[in-house]
Amino acid sequence: MPEKTPKSKTATDTSDEVASVARIQTVPAVLRAVADITKMRFVVVAKVTESQWIACAVLDEMDFGLAPGGELEVATTLCSEVRDHRQPIVIEHASISPEYRDHPTPKKYGIESHISVPIILKNGDFFGTLCAIDSRPAELSSGAVLESMKLFSDLLAIELDNEATYDALVESENRRRQSDNRVRAVTDAMxxxxxxxxxxxxxxxxxxxxxxxxxxxxxxxxxxxxxxxxxxxxxxxxxxxxxxxxxxxxxxxxxxxxxxxxxxxxxxxxxxxxxxxxxxxxxxxxxxxxxxQKLTADALARSDDRYRAFIRHSTEGIWRFELEQPIPVHLPTEEQVLLSYRHGYLAECNDAMAKQYGFSSAADIVGSRLSDLLVADDPENVAFVRAFIDSNYQLSEAESHEKDAAGNDRYFLNNFVGIVENGFLLRAWGTQRDITTSKVAGDAAARLAAIVVSSEDAIISEDLTGNITSWNVGATKMFGYKADEVIRKPITVLTPPDRVDETAEILRKIRREENVEHFETVRRRKDGTDIVVSLTVSPIRNPNGNVIGASKIVRDITERKRIDETNHQNQAMLTLAMQSSRMGVWELDLRTKTVSWSEELEDIFGLERGGFDGTEEHFYELMHVDDREAAWDEVRAAIAENRDYTIEFRFIHGEGSVRWMEGRGKAVYSQEGEPVRIYGVGIDITDRKKAEKDLLHSEQRFSRFMQHLPGLAWIKDTDGRYVYANESAERSFGVSGQKL
Incomplete structure (x- = not known):
């Protein structure tokens, strides 16, 4: 029940009112009679004044939580209106009543039905009310109900007037005779x-x-x-x-x-x-x-069992959405859409619906908000709810786009109807069928059709006899035939005479349900020229899975083959040049620290094929220990300054000998200016280094020989310039060899 504010008064405050009613022996029977007549679960005799509402006698079968002596704030009760106007108040269904749906009292105490009649004493004083309430709607429109309530209130008024002499209806024959007619009238009316x-x-x-x-x-x-x-x-x-x-x-x-x-x-x-x-x-x-009542309840139970069995065994999702607050149907459509998302929640569904969203049972999804399932930020879903409202709250075969438990897109076909009573939308019942698979398949088919139409490749289908059954624009561009020129013609119209058997073999493979992938061959255009093509052939199956034809994707690779051949020749010449010049290429990925080598570098370093493990560390270890730091310092400086580098370093050959290499290269940078990789070449300069060393030794021997000659010795080039002079010559000329 909603929050109430009952409070018990002290015995001195309420004892007179409560005691007066308690001494009336017919009160329990009256309360029970009112409950049975009205089918309502809370009945009370209340003392009502300008400032107080006091419960004097209570029958509480709905746990309203108010006992005799308990008090409510009089201004929050409908009994204050009965006190002011001395007229009964009857409410059958407060939440849909135009007069009481916005009244604060039903909302405060959570009541749907209410009936109260004034208790007027013999002297004309207003004592209080005989009142019944319930959180459920009640049928109170019968005149007999209100008349019975009035008779009960009159009886209570008489008993209150005569409380000093009336102790119990059935004990005192004298008092029974005085009230017999009225009691008889009341009880006989029940x-x-x-x-x-x-x-x-x-x-x-x-x-x-x-x-x-x-x-x-x-x-x-x-x-x-x-x-x-x-x-x-x-x-x-x-x-x-x-x-x-x-x-x-x-x-x-x-x-x-x-x-x-x-x-x-x-x-x-x-x-x-x-x-x-x-x-x-x-x-x-x-x-x-x-x-x-029993027969009706049994019939309802049987109907409910059948209904539950139908829902439980249905393969379609069946659901009921409720609204926390009924929506007035006279509001603008957009406002109704907003209120539907704000107040709508899933109150009931079957397991089949729960499984459509990826849940195991209905218990896992019941209580979800409308916006949890029918995503509000999708314009198509808002249009879906709008269409429901504009179609007088009934839609058939309407498609919705929703999300399952994992956040995946789901598509449903819905049939549902809204329940409208007294100008208010209360709830909606419906069924839904999951069409995600067919929807996705349809979309995929549409995309595939668009691909076939727009593809530069030739996409052709043929039946098992080898006759062409479909032909796209790409095929027309590639072979020069229009579709009406080749449809129902043999596929061999595209085959050079020397490859007809090849076409027959492809069909035999298709009949055996085998695929033919990336098969390179030659086909003939309408103008008689041959082109090199790559074929991919797959079986076409009917809904029963039987092969009924073949689908071919044909790609013209003539130009690619020419380029491949040119590249092959160029690569062969480059390889030859690199091998003859003892040169290899390498690439270092600065992010992954991986190195790619050409085969020539492995030969230069004396490694077996695959002997280099492709890491920067291995490259570093192959360099001579005395040259490593200087070489890599120069490379890092070149990277930082965005320039080329040239380094010379010694390395350990696979046979154990020390050899020389010249390295040249440059870094490549990202758009943000970060170095991402280095490309370089390595040249074996061991022979050059040996020749330089031999030349140095020779020059040193010549110099020692010239210095030990007893006379002057010098050498001039063909232009008459001194290129060498011994010490005797320097002393004789009076200048140093450098100046000469």
Missing amino acids: PGLISYVDKEYRYKFVNHAYTDWFGLKPEDIVRKTMPEVLGAEVFESLKPHIDLALSGKKEIYESEIAYRLGGTRSIRASYTPDILDGEVRGIFVLVVDISE
Whole structure:
């Protein structure tokens, strides 16, 4: 229930009002009678003044949480309006009532139905109200209900006026005679069987419905015992319930009993003990015929079972969306769309629907918001809800785009209807079928068709006899034939005479359900020229999986083959040049620190094929230990300065000898200016280094020879310039060899 603000007053504040009503012995029966007539679960006799609302007597079967002596803020109750106008208030369904749907009282206390009548004392003073409420709607439109309530309030007013002399209806014959007509009128107007039985099981009072049930007159029942009226067998079956009430405990039960006109009837019996000064004097009996109610409930249960079985076994998703607040149908469409997303939630569905979203059972998805499933930021979904509203809250075969538990796109075909009552949309029922697979397949087929139409490759299909059945624009561009020139013609129209057998073999493979992938061959154009093509051939199957033809993708690779041949020749010449010049190329990825070498470098370093592991560390280790740092410092400086580099370093040959290499290269940079890789060449300069060393030794021997000559010695070039002079010549000329 919604939050209430009841508060108990002190005994001195409320004892008079509560005690006055408590001394009226008919109050429990009145409260029970009101509950049974109205089918409402909270009934109260309330003292209502300008500043107070006090519960004097309470029947609470809905856990409203208010006991005798409890108080509500009078301004928050409808009883204050009854006090002001002294007129009854009847509400059957507050949330859809134009007059009360926005009233604060139903919202505050969470009630849907309400009926209250004023209790006016004999002197004209307003005492309070006899009031019934429930959180469920109730049928109160019958005039008999309101009239019964008025009679009960009149009875309470009389009892309150005479509380000093009226202690109990059934104990004092004098008081019974004064109020008998009114009590009789009230009880006879009620559909239930009402009686009063004393401790000796003797009837002291019965109403008209009671005598009519048994087909007897009042004098045939009153002052007789229950065994005499009901029979010993029936009495013994009821005695445990009666004795429980006579022990001071209220007893309510349901049973099947024989009816005098034949068959059995279902009844609900209520035995309320009549207690005075702590002593049970008898019981008030109220028996209500609930046969029709039972039949209806059983029919509803059977219908509900069939409905649940249908939903449980249906392969389609079945759902019910509720609205936390009903939506007025007179609002603009866009506002209704907004309110649907704000207040809509999944209240019920079957497991089939849950599985469509990737859940294992309905329990995993019930309670989801509308926006969780029908994504609100998708314009097509907003249009979907808008179409539902604009079509008078009914859509058939409507497609929706939603998300499953994993966030994947799902597509559903929906049939659903909204429930509108009194100008308000309350809920929607519907079914949905998952069409994601067919939707995706349809989209894929559309994309495939677009690819076939726009492809530069020739895409051709043929039947198992080798006749062409389809021909795209790419095929026309490649072979020069228009579609109407080749459709239903043999595929061999594209085959040079010397390759006809090849075409037949391809068809035999297709019949064996084999694919032909990237098969390079030659085909002939309409103008008679041959082209080199790459064929990919796949079987075409019907819905039963049987092969009915072949699909071919033909790519013209004539130019590529020419370029490949040229590249092959160029690569061969480059390889020859590199091998003859003892040169190899390499590439270093600065991000991954991996190195790619040409085969020539492996030969230069004396490694077996694959002997280099492709890492910067291995490259570094192959360099002579004394040259490593200087070489790499120069490379790093060149990278930082964005320039070429040239280095010379020694390396350890695979045979163990020390050889020389000249390295040249340059870094490549990203758009952000970061170096990403280095390309370089390595040249074996061992022979050059040896020649330079030999030349140096020769020059040193010549210099020593010239210096030891006894006379002057010098050398001039063909232009007469001195290129060498020994010490004797330098002394004789008086200048150094450098100046000469």
